[in-house]
Amino acid sequence: MSVDSSPQDGQTSETFEPVSAPVRKERGRADLRRAAERYLSEPAEGITTRHAFSFAGHYDPRNTSFGALLACNEETLAPGAGYGAHRHTDTEIVTWVVSGALAHRDDAGHASVVRPGTVQLQSTGSGVVHTERNVGGATEPVTFLQMWLQPDGFGAAPVVGLRPVPDGDGLFLLASGRPGDDALRLRRGDAALWLVRVGPWAALPALPAAPFCYVHVVAGSLGYRTVPGPQGGGRSAAAGDSVRITGDAFADPTAGEDGVELLLWEMHTPVRFG
Numbered sequence: 479m480s481v482d483s484s485p486q487d488g489q490t491s492e493t494f495e496p497v498s499a500p501v502r503k504e505r506g507r508a509d510l511r512r513a514a515e516r517y518l519s520e521p522a523e524g525i526t527t528r529h530a531f532s533f534a535g536h537y538d539p540r541n542t543s544f545g546a547l548l549a550c551n552e553e554t555l556a557p558g559a560g561y562g563a564h565r566h567t568d569t570e571i572v573t574w575v576v577s578g579a580l581a582h583r584d585d586a587g588h589a590s591v592v593r594p595g596t597v598q599l600q601s602t603g604s605g606v607v608h609t610e611r612n613v614g615g616a617t618e619p620v621t622f623l624q625m626w627l628q629p630d631g632f633g634a635a636p637v638v639g640l641r642p643v644p645d646g647d648g649l650f651l652l653a654s655g656r657p658g659d660d661a662l663r664l665r666r667g668d669a670a671l672w673l674v675r676v677g678p679w680a681a682l683p684a685l686p687a688a689p690f691c692y693v694h695v696v697a698g699s700l701g702y703r704t705v706p707g708p709q710g711g712g713r714s715a716a717a718g719d720s721v722r723i724t725g726d727a728f729a730d731p732t733a734g735e736d737g738v739e740l741l742l743w744e745m746h747t748p749v750r751f752g
Contacts, residue, residue: 506725513718524559545690560611578620
């Protein structure tokens with residue numbers, strides 16, 4: 479016996495479309511890391527380093543990178559101290575001197591002194607051996623920030639670039655992988671490094687938007703909200719602190735009473751494996 483399931487007179491046929499669950503937007507984060515929370519190491523006499531990520535003998539599987547950034551080390555070298563000859567390959571290394579002067583020399587014949595007001599980019603490519611030391615004759619320590627970024631490709635010839643940084647307040651592009659940008663050329667096409675300087679209590683200029691932004695406060699301080707609008711909780715960051723930002727979780731950033739100088743990594747993809 480068959481059952482007729484067609485609509486009868488006076489009835490209507492309804493079509494039911496499946497209802498999809500609403501797409502949940504992932505909430506952004508502004509992960510504040512204090513300077514004192516960084517892992518502290520003393521790799522040699524006269525050298526102290528605070529590491530933002532797992533590095534050398536320090537390994538934390540929950541903290542190996544952020545975006546394409548592999549390392550952000552704040553280094554202090556006493557007078558006469560430094561790193562002897564050592565090798566790097568396939569890493570973009572950016573050096574920013576906070577105070578003092580850093581002497582750099584490599585086996586490709588490059589020699590330079592990096593001081594406050596200049597930025598250095600070393601694309602190590604197929605491999606380079608270099609030394610980094612507090613400049614000869616110095617009576618004060620040199621403190622510098624060194625940041626390592628994963629490149630897009632591997633095995634290219636090593637390149638070193640050094641350039642002055644503009645004076646005054648504003649938003650300045652220091653290094654970029656985008657063709658045509660007037661900056662040191664990164665071998666990572668979707669990343670850029672920016673310098674931000676503003677005076678006391680001033681709002682920061684509009685910052686670049688990216689899935690991953692990493693802020694390191696070089697000098698001064700700033701405040702921000704964890705989400706836009708009055709519902710956002712207030713946070714403050716001082717010199718040496720960093721903020722790992724995803725989404726819109728870094729809202730209304732404003733300098734503190736002494737102004738602020740910070741470095742900001744704009745990154746559109748994370749570290750690639752394999």
